[in-house]
Amino acid sequence: MKIKQKEVEQRMDHFEAVCRAEGIKLTHQRIEIFREIAQAGDHPDADLVFRRVRNRIPTISLDTVYRTLWLLNDLGLVVTLITSRGRTRFDANLSRHHHFVCGRCGFTRDFYSDNLDNISLPESVATYGEVEATHVEVRGLCHRCAVK
Template sequence: MEISFRETNERMARFEKAISEAGVKKTIQRLEIFREIASSVDHPDVETVYERVRERLPTVSLDTVYRTMWMLLDLGLISTLGASRDRTRFDANMENHHHFVCSRCGLTRDFYSEELDGIKIPESVKDFGSINKAHLEVVGICKQCAAKPKPIAQKEDTS
């Protein structure tokens, strides 16, 4: 599965509008960092974005990528996902969607579900605060990992 040219262009237009409205300078580094996330299906972490952007912009620094990713998050152009104890992953798909995450290799992919979009949030959640959005992260084993022999010492998370 790949991000369509149209979808990438829509995300890039959203980027242009958001940074303009925020008064943020549009730099080639920021543009390429966002383009990498916007055209990606694998929800890359900062280090992955850095390595990919560095192929096109050899002088980009890891610090620039980190600062830009957090700025994009603050502007509402990307979101984070995954456990905070692990590497933070980023997603430029701001439409309502959910995630499949492989517990072995970390593969992360979007999926859409009207049934999950309509899930009723328990009233008890309101005890924590107001709800802005909800998404589900499904954890399992991807097809590639399932086809490989499982290491003897590895246990599956059944929680």
């Protein structure tokens, strides 16, 4: 699933603005790695980003992809998801949203819910620390895995 071009362009503009503000060089590799995350709706892991970007930049290394993805995370340009299989996946959608995750194949997609955005947490959560954000992850079997 590809993201709408207008949304990709907005994410790219934000990426460039943040990098400039932080004094981060806008290298061809960084631009293409971020573009891959910005246009992907499947929340790819580093290996998948590497394979996709390598089609455009054959000389890119897996190490460059990993370092760039974690830089993007540190800059707040992407968020990470940890799947049940232990792979870190990257998401450039910074708006409030939630995820459906297939427990068998790892298929991951965004969904939106006003009800979940406004979920009321138990008071006991405050004893752990200050809540900055909530995110609901719904796990199940995707249609493809359910048919198998």
